[in-house]
Amino acid sequence: MKKIYGIGVGPGDSEYITLKGYRIIKNADIVFLPSNKGKSIAGEIAKDFIKDKKTVYIEFPMGKDNSKRYREAANIIDKHLEDKGEGVFLTLGDPMVYSTFSYIMKELEKIGINVESIPGISSFNAAANRIRIPLTLKGQKFYLTDGDIDEDILKHSDTVCILKTSKNKEKILDMLERYGFAYTYIKRCGFLNERIMNKADDILKDDDYMSLILGRRKND
Ligand SMILES: C[S@@+](CC[C@H](N)C(=O)[O-])C[C@H]1O[C@@H](n2cnc3c(N)ncnc32)[C@H](O)[C@@H]1O
Structure with missing residues (x-):
């Protein structure tokens, strides 16, 4: 075979x-x-x-x-x-x-x-390790999505990772801010031209398919 x-x-x-x-x-x-x-x-x-x-x-x-x-x-x-x-x-x-x-x-x-x-190491695993943000601690919930965020799921999550961010970054950042998440944008994680950004202005200006946004509740 x-x-x-x-x-x-x-x-x-x-x-x-x-x-x-x-x-x-x-x-x-x-x-x-x-x-x-x-x-x-x-x-x-x-x-x-x-x-x-x-x-x-x-x-x-x-x-x-x-x-x-x-x-x-x-x-x-x-x-x-x-x-x-x-x-x-x-x-x-x-x-x-x-x-x-x-x-x-x-x-x-x-x-x-x-x-x-x-199996391989996923982009969100590599990114979380890169910026040393736990995806989950005991009893917590992690939400992985590829573009659109479901508000109901976000409300009940402690950490969120959004892949394929290029389509609607503005909406994503608005929603993360509204629900009390701190966020980081990571592009080309692990490549020589990797970039890590935290400011909304910088994130919105960037457009790269190889990017993700990792959000974590601020009180953690
Ligand atoms: C088709 S998905 C593939 C996901 C892949 N199978 C994984 O396990 O991460 C492509 C998306 O993965 C994310 N991605 C993959 N590699 C990445 C990297 N090195 N840095 C940032 N994001 C990455 C980006 O959001 C990209 O739009």
């Missing part, structure tokens, strides 16, 4: 790749990379480990409904894998957190390809 390992390469720093992920990447014959306009962030993070590998870029246009594309991606992978062959599909952060791989894996399984998923 053909097999694909989905491997989370972490959010930026290549040293965040797990030993297991590293070992499987090093042993792989072929590496599949999600890309946008020919560029793959996951491929960039793992570049030192895939230099001598056969790579196949699979385009996922950003901001588009890619639902049909997941089936096509599974077929591309199928076509490139030898009979009983194994390959890896690299993914930013963790494969089970807002990841293209979560959709592709379903399509792979439908066409009879075996899938194993190897």
